[in-house]
Amino acid sequence: MNLRQIPLIFIALLAWGQPGSALAETKIWSAVILASNAPEPKESPEVLKPVFQGLKRFFGYNQFEILGSSTMSVDAKVEEWLVPTEHFWLSVRARKTTSKEARGAYLLNLELFHDKRPLVATEARLGPESPLFIRGPVHATGQVLVVLQVQR
């Protein structure tokens, strides 16, 4: 082997061991949802369809509308702000878990604000098919929910 090839091998090995490519495609999606009961409920948004029946049973509403949404990249290793609507903000820091038991999951440190009021702070482990819902305030027209989900 030519000694000049050694740096190339180094670079190839580094690229092989680099997990950043998988992280770069991953996003954290958040949305503010208004849950309500309607005589003729609108069709559930596509993104909520996998959990629609569960939400319906859990919260007791038959209609879920997305009022606004926001997305951030997981590979941002700093705190990010998600602003799905003008009134609800989320401060999120996400990192991939290293535990073998929780492979593919992400550890999120998040804080939910309503206007300037902090409502809740949590550390949660989420996966691509395991969204987290936060039951927010009650509005005259329904129940406000905030959802966070890992998307690929």
Add this chain to the structure above:
Amino acid sequence: MKTFEEKYTAWIDGELSGAELAAFERELEGHPDAQADRESTLKLGEFLRRNSEVAPLAHPDFFNHQILQRIEAEKTVARPRGWEWSWPRLAWAGMAALLVAGFLFKAWIPTEPQPLGFAESGSEAPGVAEIVHVSAGDPSISVTPMHDSRDNVTVLWLEGLDYLPASYNLR
């Protein structure tokens, strides 16, 4: 003024004479072994003088050359040829270390995602998501983590929030 030791050495060597010798011999009357010591020392000196003659070297330059060559040869043998770092060796060692690190990374740290389900907090079952920690934003708010394993729904249930009237624009 000479010390006793100086005078004693001079006496053994026969360098004292006259009044000085007589005075010192009077002084030696208190040392009965002095005469025997002198004779022993003189005998040793005589022996050394007789036997200290060195045979002259026939070829001193050749002898020196041989000695120096022997020293050089022993120096070469004595220096151990241990591991010496060179750039190629360093590169190979780095590559080997990188391979081991890469293998350990692939073996121990998961990179491929797997579908997750929810479970109770603290569970370590495979494919489990959980609420690790939660706290309310202020004391008037209470937070309850809830989980429905049948529908795979996890909720942070907040109580104590302000009611939002119809005039409040949510968007």
